[in-house]
Amino acid sequence: MKRTTIIDIARSLGITPSTVSRALAGNLRVSESTRKRVQEKALEMGYQPNIVASSLRRGKSDTIGMLVPRINRHFFSHVISAVEEILNPAGYNLLICQSHEKSELENQALQVLLKNRVAGIIMSHAMETVDFEMARKATEERVPVVQFDRVNKEVPGPRIVNDNFSGAYMAVKHLIRGGYSRIAHLTGSLGVNVYSERHRGYRYAMEEASLDFDELVFEGAITRETGYEKALQLVKQHRVDAFFCAGDFASVGTIQAIHDCGLRVPEDMGVVGFANEPFAGFITPQLTTVEQNAYDMGHRAANALIRVIGGQIMTGMDQEEVVPVRLLVRESSMRATVNNK
Amino acid sequence: MKRTTIIDIARSLGITPSTVSRALAGNLRVSESTRKRVQEKALEMGYQPNIVASSLRRGKSDTIGMLVPRINRHFFSHVISAVEEILNPAGYNLLICQSHEKSELENQALQVLLKNRVAGIIMSHAMETVDFEMARKATEERVPVVQFDRVNKEVPGPRIVNDNFSGAYMAVKHLIRGGYSRIAHLTGSLGVNVYSERHRGYRYAMEEASLDFDELVFEGAITRETGYEKALQLVKQHRVDAFFCAGDFASVGTIQAIHDCGLRVPEDMGVVGFANEPFAGFITPQLTTVEQNAYDMGHRAANALIRVIGGQIMTGMDQEEVVPVRLLVRESSMRATVNNK
DNA sequence: TTGTATGCGTTATCAT
């Protein structure tokens, strides 16, 4: 048995599909009475409008493409949730894809979204990505793209980023105030904006305090494992007395390495992370870290997209929105004897 | 400038759209040479097939609807990720909706998926939901529905559930072996299958050990806050010496309540949770809990849906797949003096 | 206020 269409409704009411279409759309140029008859009939027949046909005809879609490295990462799943909070009430739905941090999959996903004729795209790039052609191409095909968190200026359109610079600056300054001075920075690829910005914040704070950091920055130490390895090495060499890790996972590895060397956190060594992963407040010692507001970011990204779709933003306009972050001071950086004001 | 269509390609090649369509579809009844010419031209013109038109014409869609209570819950985001792992390679994409644990939103989301003519639906019900008409209606409209985790038998089609009964049984038995006997059970609504099953496992273990539990089961104590409240009350009344909580969040609240009463976990009171939330291994004491395999569940759900779409399962067939769970024994239930074999 | 006619981009059927 086929699904009921406006044609079925029209027939059973002795009117034409056009009238049914108008009635259902709430068009004013249809009499009150027929509108009611149509609505009742539609309900009675269990009519569900065919959005696919409607989209094709209208030449526009109600679905927004969302592309993230991984759905199941705390930060991203919260951004997605926040985006939905804005987009659903606005009549949009989300077609969600993952890149799994791979450029190739990112491009494939982008193609899928384009083929599905999404009304717009909200995305965060894979770590790996250095070629942003596909995303730019999307904008050239009139599909607005909003980037968040991991963004690139080569792609036109709004960018929503965390205040990575300030977060890192606050973190490192906090360590310095705590009396730490040989502060290592474990981070990911500096080709990625979030890490380069955090690195910039780190440098700024170190320079401001006239501290040396020439040999203390380490790319490729961003997972729990790589963080552990690098930290173990540094602690053994007695080269550092604190760590500013560009992510919380590396911080966990770092703390473990410090403990494995028989030293204490924060008494002997301070550790500050970035992201405030769910476990950050639970581990021992509780991790001082920079909190990112995923909800705020998601809301802003969604609203930015709605503005672009609504034509309220020049397409070529290069707009970057910075979401404030907070330093959450916990145990891993607080020496009891030091006054952290 | 409009997007290029097969008509554009046809024109620029001096052939008809039909041939282009066939060539692009890899149809064998088109000459090798024209196929190549078409493919090259398509690439050159930056052609992206219009899936919307294609879906309308073919009468079928490549998108699967996914409906979960909350995207940003660890368990669900991992199930989603696992579903994608199976569905993407099979040529499907995910349209994702959240119910936010509200029946009304669940029904709205279901409507949205139906209107979008998804090829199938994978869903887990909101806690609140007691009326499953809408989901059943979907199946009646020939949209196959696969339920996972929070399922209901009124909805035809495959159901993938965790082995909640066994998990609960193992958890409680483990507490009993550890020497605990007055074991309270904090849980959610017993109208939800996951909680009723865990309750059944709890009862079975208690009865087996001839332990009394008449006044020890408490619905509506499933969040950190409600768990804390109920546990505080019970501990103060000296009525229990252990807790089996139907969720990890309640366990955290429970542990906090026990500590606030000046007692120790596990020395004075044992606590076992359910779900193995990411923080479970990080908190102090580390939480003994039942691990759910979200990936396994997602894979099974996706495969089940593919089978139904492929017609490999009778529509009316009532099939339930049970995913095994594991008890992760950690500190919160291990009295040093007791041998837990 | 309602009907008529047309097209969105694609694919399937039939013919050549």
Place this chain on the structure above:
DNA sequence: ATGATAACGCATACAA
């Protein structure tokens, strides 16, 4: 191997 034609379900310009 290719072309001509129609149809998927809906929305709109135009006519009445």
